[in-house]
Amino acid sequence: MEPDTETISAPRQLGKYKIKRGIYTEEHFQKNYERNTPSPSNRDFRLPQVQRRIQCRFSWARFRKIILKMFPILNWLCAYRIREWFLNDIHAGLSVGMVQIPQGLSGVLLTRLPLPVVNGFYSAFCCSLTYVIFGTSRHISIGSFSILNAMVADVLKTLNFSPVLTANGTFANFSDANYMKSYMEALTLTASTTFLTGVIQLLLGCFCLGFVTTYLPKTLIDAYLTAAALHVIVSQFSFIFGIMIDFHMGPLAIFYNLFHYCMALPKANSTSILLFLVGLVMLRISSCIKITYKHSPVAFPMELLLIITITIIANHVHLHAESSVVAAKMVPHRFLPPTLPDLSNLSSIAAHAFSLAIVSYFLLIFVGKKYACIHNYNISSNQELMAVGLCNVFSSFFKSFAVSCAISGTVIQEKTGGKTQFAALIGAAIMLVVMLKLGHFFQSLPNAVLAAIVMVNMFPFLEKFMDIPTLWRQDKYHFVIWIVTFAAVLCLGLDIGLAIAMGFTFFIITVRSHRMKIVMLGHVPNTDIYRSLSDYKVAAEIEGVKIFQCCSSISFANMRHFKDYLLHKMDMKAVPLDENEMRALISVSLSSTGMERRDLKCACVCDPPEPLPRIPYTEKLVKRLHRDDESSSSSLNLIRWSKFESKESSGSLTTGMSQTQHAQSTAIRLRAARPETGKKKGERKRTWHSSDPGLDASTTLLCQEGVQLQSRESSTYPVHTIILDFSMVQFVDLQASDLLRQMFHMFQNIGISVLIASCHFSVIAIFEKNDFFDNCVTKAQFFLTLHDAVLAALERNQRPETVELSIGEPENELGEGLMEEQKNESQHSDNKKDISSLTISRSELLNEEPISDLFHAYSLQSEEEISTFQQYDVPTLEPTNREEEWERRWNYASDP
Numbered sequence: 001m002e003p004d005t006e007t008i009s010a011p012r013q014l015g016k017y018k019i020k021r022g023i024y025t026e027e028h029f030q031k032n033y034e035r036n037t038p039s040p041s042n043r044d045f046r047l048p049q050v051q052r053r054i055q056c057r058f059s060w061a062r063f064r065k066i067i068l069k070m071f072p073i074l075n076w077l078c079a080y081r082i083r084e085w086f087l088n089d090i091h092a093g094l095s096v097g098m099v100q101i102p103q104g105l106s107g108v109l110l111t112r113l114p115l116p117v118v119n120g121f122y123s124a125f126c127c128s129l130t131y132v133i134f135g136t137s138r139h140i141s142i143g144s145f146s147i148l149n150a151m152v153a154d155v156l157k158t159l160n161f162s163p164v165l166t167a168n169g170t171f172a173n174f175s176d177a178n179y180m181k182s183y184m185e186a187l188t189l190t191a192s193t194t195f196l197t198g199v200i201q202l203l204l205g206c207f208c209l210g211f212v213t214t215y216l217p218k219t220l221i222d223a224y225l226t227a228a229a230l231h232v233i234v235s236q237f238s239f240i241f242g243i244m245i246d247f248h249m250g251p252l253a254i255f256y257n258l259f260h261y262c263m264a265l266p267k268a269n270s271t272s273i274l275l276f277l278v279g280l281v282m283l284r285i286s287s288c289i290k291i292t293y294k295h296s297p298v299a300f301p302m303e304l305l306l307i308i309t310i311t312i313i314a315n316h317v318h319l320h321a322e323s324s325v326v327a328a329k330m331v332p333h334r335f336l337p338p339t340l341p342d343l344s345n346l347s348s349i350a351a352h353a354f355s356l357a358i359v360s361y362f363l364l365i366f367v368g369k370k371y372a373c374i375h376n377y378n379i380s381s382n383q384e385l386m387a388v389g390l391c392n393v394f395s396s397f398f399k400s401f402a403v404s405c406a407i408s409g410t411v412i413q414e415k416t417g418g419k420t421q422f423a424a425l426i427g428a429a430i431m432l433v434v435m436l437k438l439g440h441f442f443q444s445l446p447n448a449v450l451a452a453i454v455m456v457n458m459f460p461f462l463e464k465f466m467d468i469p470t471l472w473r474q475d476k477y478h479f480v481i482w483i484v485t486f487a488a489v490l491c492l493g494l495d496i497g498l499a500i501a502m503g504f505t506f507f508i509i510t511v512r513s514h515r516m517k518i519v520m521l522g523h524v525p526n527t528d529i530y531r532s533l534s535d536y537k538v539a540a541e542i543e544g545v546k547i548f549q550c551c552s553s554i555s556f557a558n559m560r561h562f563k564d565y566l567l568h569k570m571d572m573k574a575v576p577l578d579e580n581e582m583r584a585l586i587s588v589s590l591s592s593t594g595m596e597r598r599d600l601k602c603a604c605v606c607d608p609p610e611p612l613p614r615i616p617y618t619e620k621l622v623k624r625l626h627r628d629d630e631s632s633s634s635s636l637n638l639i640r641w642s643k644f645e646s647k648e649s650s651g652s653l654t655t656g657m658s659q660t661q662h663a664q665s666t667a668i669r670l671r672a673a674r675p676e677t678g679k680k681k682g683e684r685k686r687t688w689h690s691s692d693p694g695l696d697a698s699t700t701l702l703c704q705e706g707v708q709l710q711s712r713e714s715s716t717y718p719v720h721t722i723i724l725d726f727s728m729v730q731f732v733d734l735q736a737s738d739l740l741r742q743m744f745h746m747f748q749n750i751g752i753s754v755l756i757a758s759c760h761f762s763v764i765a766i767f768e769k770n771d772f773f774d775n776c777v778t779k780a781q782f783f784l785t786l787h788d789a790v791l792a793a794l795e796r797n798q799r800p801e802t803v804e805l806s807i808g809e810p811e812n813e814l815g816e817g818l819m820e821e822q823k824n825e826s827q828h829s830d831n832k833k834d835i836s837s838l839t840i841s842r843s844e845l846l847n848e849e850p851i852s853d854l855f856h857a858y859s860l861q862s863e864e865e866i867s868t869f870q871q872y873d874v875p876t877l878e879p880t881n882r883e884e885e886w887e888r889r890w891n892y893a894s895d896p
Helices: 005-017 026-032 060-070 073-077 082-111 117-134 146-159 177-206 209-215 218-235 237-241 253-263 270-286 302-316 325-329 346-375 381-397 407-415 422-442 447-474 476-492 494-514 559-569 579-592 627-632 734-749 761-769 786-796 801-805 816-830 842-847 863-871 882-894
Strands: 142-144 290-293 296-299 403-405 518-523 530-532 545-550 572-576 619-623 721-725 753-757
Touching: 060 073, 073 117, 082 117, 082 142, 082 146, 082 237, 082 296, 082 302, 082 407, 082 422, 082 447, 117 142, 117 381, 117 403, 117 422, 142 146, 146 177, 146 218, 146 346, 146 494, 177 209, 177 346, 177 381, 209 346, 209 381, 209 494, 218 237, 218 253, 218 346, 218 407, 218 447, 218 476, 218 494, 237 253, 237 270, 237 447, 253 476, 270 302, 270 447, 302 422, 302 447, 346 381, 346 403, 346 407, 346 494, 381 403, 407 422, 407 447, 447 476, 476 494, 518 559, 530 786, 545 559, 545 786, 559 572, 559 734, 619 734, 721 786, 734 753, 753 786
Parallel strands: 545 721, 721 753
Antiparallel strands: 142 403, 290 296, 518 530, 518 545, 572 619
16 A cells, blocks of 8 residues: 555644744743733823814715615615515515404404504504514514513503403493593503604614623523413414403413413303314414425415415305404594604603513514524624614504514414515515405404414424423523523513513523633643543643643632632631731831831821732631641741842742742741651752742741641642643633732742743733732743643752653753742752751841841741750740730830
8 A cells, every 4th residue: 555645745744843942931922022012991192283184085885884784675685586586475475464464453352452453554564664674684574462462451551441342242332432532542552652662672772782682592582482472372362262351461461361261161162163273283284285496495375375265254154253343343443644642651651661662672583583593694683673663663653552573474474485574575565455455354254263373383482392301411501591581481471581581591691601610630641731630541640730720710709619629629728817917917018118117107188098008918828627637737836027138129028938948148048947858858849939039128928837738648749839721711800810819929928839821811911900910920920831831840840750741852941030040949959058057046136137127936846946946046936925925026126
């Protein structure tokens, strides 16, 4: 078999991608490579004082973009495919238009407010035409919605208006002048509610608040539409059984309505039930008929055929079924001319109008998104808000109800092959013409047939019940969202249920996005790859290094979990500093910032207050107590604070601890008299101070000699470095960055260095804004990659694993700070000092340096250490009266 030529040339092509480089920190990388620094947002921009002329420029491209955005009809009208789409749109328009006729006639029976018949159809035509021009969905059929009509009918209760059509099916006496006055007031109130609904939607659209739908998942949309479909089905029971009830709206309304329907079942019309079943069977049979036109499936127009057939039969044979004939005859006014709505009562209906505006819009956008996803096109949420707002404003002129997406009409338009809004335009035109010329002919159509058409078209939404088991297996969060949304909308209504569903969804999104997952990583041998220790057996933990990967952003909601997890894995716990320790930190912080330290100070009230001292941390780390070995626990017996002198003084607080800590030649050196056990001679634990290995000019060291960095029961080696992999962290808020900075200082105080790897530049920018960096926490602790951080940690601690972790040639080019520290460490490791050189006598304290600068308190762990320190006349603190002795020595140090 001959080898592939591409396989042979592949190594040659990849050879130029083999890179040898040194360890990169963020600090060194930004020095070597220029970074585009963004201009600060809070900078004052000053325009140069020059004479400027106002210039008007006209751009055809921008003008075209604005026109297409304002009038979405041009997007599909200019690209209309006549041969492919025209017949489909004609077919869909005929079916939708014929269904809208009986829907408009039967709407009176649900609200029991007989609006002028012609006004309703004129309103539907104007709304359809408006949405065709301004709407972005290609399949939405705009029109009245039965549940919205019932919500508008609830507004009439504010006027104490009694229904025109009573529950027993008889009409009130329209010859009564008082009753007609009340009827006209009801029409005026309906028009005002619809007008205010449209105005609210237009205002929301102007402020671009349609973006809220972006944060609503598909699960919520499916559950909401499923519950809305059940509400529509229940509202059709009046037509199915031929009975009328007092239709309730509000919380638990669906259960009240079901109860009343059950109570009224003895009065049900058998003919209506039979016609409903016949229509239901015919429509289900038509779903099995497949018609393909131009390689596209088209549904059989059974709705159109059923309406025409039953209408012809009903006009020749009396079917003894409920129809809209009686309701149409009892309407006092067939047509009322369009007028402006009455704006005097807007304050009393504002809450109802806002609820209608929200439900009308979300119902429209939910259905629109559903079919836009099916047919692979996008809709604009803000443009849809403007479109439905204009539709409601025009509808109010005809004293009609608020409009939204007609769900059954939309389903029919989509399944009959409608491609564009031209189908809705044809349907609206057919509806208006047929109603004006042949309206009396369709009034005899039994309402049960219309109920069958509506119910069958609700079945696609009910099929979403089949997705519940899949949601449970795939995503528990979305499963809970589906259940809560469906239950809230079904039980509490479309308005209150929507508010609860949105609130719960935002809560779930917040919890899920802030729920932190931290993984401990290990090194895959002979690679620069790091994987989870629990998932990969080949991954091995690096000696002396703990690697934690944060799998989410860090915020105030999860920062405590982040801290507790790290301390738990390090077998430590955080203990608050006592009052004396806080005083020590505040004192050194004041001295480091150059502020005057006075016990009593008077100042003018007009003077600006001095800034509070920045305390690096408020807690100390101690070993966690274990039940099986409580005697091995240790606490911070005494505090040692030292003021070191260094060549580079920055005036900030740094902390550090080690059992074999060394300092510069000009600094005071201190070691515990106890020899180290379980370690090699050349292996020593130490603290790494960013790019400068020397201590700061003002350093506070809170030493805890008895605390081991890792419990000996769980590990045979101490931990000297913690590496945080921030490759998956998108942001760190203000409180979390403050806690992270304190954790840097706390770990630094016990001799553990904290490094951060793969931190995005946007997160570093957040740290810079939050004053995260100081001389203890610098950009030298931020590494470009995780492998760089591991190599740096091992190099600083002289681990042999550095060569093993490197790929190809060992890393020779290190940062300047790393090389300088390594030289300093090697010089100090060659010099062995006895205990006499590590301790300082009282005379030396008094003669060489001021005692206020060189006051020491040592952590006493054994009687041998106590005697050793007493031999050199070093001041010690007795464990019995430690607090009193602390005050005495503080006063002694302040005033020698």
